[in-house]
Amino acid sequence: MKKFYIVGAGPGEPDLITVMGLEAIRESQVVFKDALVSDDLIEKYCTNKVQVNVGHRQGTSSDVGLKIILNYIKENANNFDVAVHLKSGDPGIFSRLSEEIRAVSTLGFDVIVVPGITSAIGVPTFYGIPLSVKDVSRHIAIVTASISEGKFNASSLGDALKYADVVVVLMGSRFLKQIARLSQSILGHSDMLIVENGTLPSAKISLLKDAENLDEHYCSKPSIIILGRKLNEILSLGGGFDEYRVYAGYNK
Template sequence: MMVGKVWLVGAGPSDPGLLTVKGKAVLEEAEVVVYDQLVGEGILYMMPKSAKKISVGKYSGNHTVAQERINEILVEEALKGKRVVRLKGGDPFLFGRGGEELELLCEHGIPYEIVPGITSAISVPAYAGIPVTHRDLTSSLHIITGHRKKGCQESIDYKSLVALGETTLVFLMGVAALPDICKGLIEAGMDITTPAAILERGTTAKQRKVIATVATLPEEAKKQNIGTPGIIVVGKVCSLSQTFAWAEKRILGGARVVVTRPKDKVSSLAAKLYNLGAEVVMLSGTYTKPIEDNTQFIEVLTTIKDYKWILFASEVAVDVFFDSLWHQQIDIRSLWNCHFAAVGPATRKAIEKRGIRVDYMPERYYGIELAKGIAAVVQPEDKVLVLIPKETDSEVVNYLSAAKIHLKAVPVYEIIYEINQQVCIEETDIVTFTSASTVRSFVKTMKDIDFHKVQAVCIGELTAKEAALYGMKITVSKEATIDSLIESVIEINNRGYSENAPKLGGIGSMEE
């Protein structure tokens, strides 16, 4: 029997940008992923679609799957010959019980690797403007677990910690024990004016911090209703938080933006939002695939030279078209008499990668604008081919049909919907939609959600019209571009969302 292998991967504190390069590479090759609740949604999105995903739901004070059972799952999956990734928040060996998981692997002779992660003990304070070490303020750093082993009565040695003098103390998993921790430090002789902080949901858009003293922190945290996950920092370095604050000062700092794009599309929108400081949640409930045994399309390809114009409203259609030419052994030189049109820059780029120059692209990247432009240039005898997704209403086809253009519309790919099981939409989230199909995907893949509370930013009126069917709160970007969409997100984030926010102009929808 072939034995698999286990990788213990530290996922970091939550921000997907803090996952190590090796961690990402290993995760993307996983056949089985066993993950904790504290792993960021952006990192969970990196799991392969084909991987078996096992949530063990571990977070402070709540283990839906016992540690012993987790250890057994790793062994069971590895013995099936699988590449197993044990994805843990922070670092596997810093109060992550990684050592316990290795013990059973060793007993069964299962090979493994450790991929260290960035610990929240350093990264979360950094995102709060707190350097855990500073030459003028501290001579050491000490990381303590505030969560004791079940049944263990041994308390933290506060006297030894206080005796360290000018140091930084970081307590992990200690939010529930905050009053006891502060009391213990004071009773052990710590100056009651020592700066202290509690940091909630660090590195996410919802991160919060309370900066006080070791004497006042419990009461201040209670007033602010601080909860888990969180860490406690005690030491003079906490006094630097306001001076060194940076995360919330980014253009989209504090914004959580949901990007709805197909899994097989690289999203420049997500990258730009992330670089502006947003917590980006990739919610891709769809993927595309060519229609199998597409006899209608094959028949069209055999007479492709008869078409004067070939219109593309998506990159997917471009790839399906040219790949099909190759599979049907049709020489690309047979296209010498064809003119090519693209709805926008991304689609144009996909065509030009195939060595074909685009003859027409509208100034405004909407399907309706593509249709109007083509209708104005075609001759009565010209045959026009439009490649569309299966069972999708196309504004290009609708307009050209009404204009009595000699048109052939052929479905060449289908959109597959998957039920979302990982992403929870919060009322303060901003959800972006670049086309009507992304709205449909969102609606079909989300369960148990009140769409009336969804703050939708849409490209084009057609997209907005689809969102309006479900009562979403809608803002429409001024132009059908990613940059214009981002400008609308920034405006909403700056003013705070209002149900009566003014709508911005725009028509149609961006390329699918």
């Protein structure tokens, strides 16, 4: 039976993909690549594969990628036995995993899901930023800022800010002002930590105060946003970031 792997590629750094994910790539003839999968990973592990770009960015329909995959399979099924869909982070986090499993399975493929390191957890950990700290932070929420038709997910984020100690926001770079205003109204401050470009060498970390005054185009790159009532406390316990400190790149 033909196989179709859905593989979590991790948060950017090529070597953070799992061993099982690498084995799936090596076994495959075709690699479908999402937009946020790093070019470094593709160059390191996928140069001898047929590569098909299927990713979408914020503001575009998430249906596009799956349609490309299904059309490619229907037109080229006789030309390969194993395919991999590389998805950034973990394929089970805000990525319509169940729809993809059902759709590809109906075409006669054995679908195998390989977990990956989600940026929501892996990126802060990569930089030594603890999301949970004993007796300080015991409730972590992961929220997508963008819902259907590109609307701001104010309801879910508002609930998370009310009840969680730390909130990690994905797909939020277009909504910085809205996120900051919501935080200000619920927590009384709009402090946030923004990590751009995940674990890539081009990554940048910014700790911002009064973020509601930011220019709306402050952050246009793939980012995670960390905020919440325990943000400053966990940062101080994890080594600390001075106000407006910016970290760019890292040494391997």
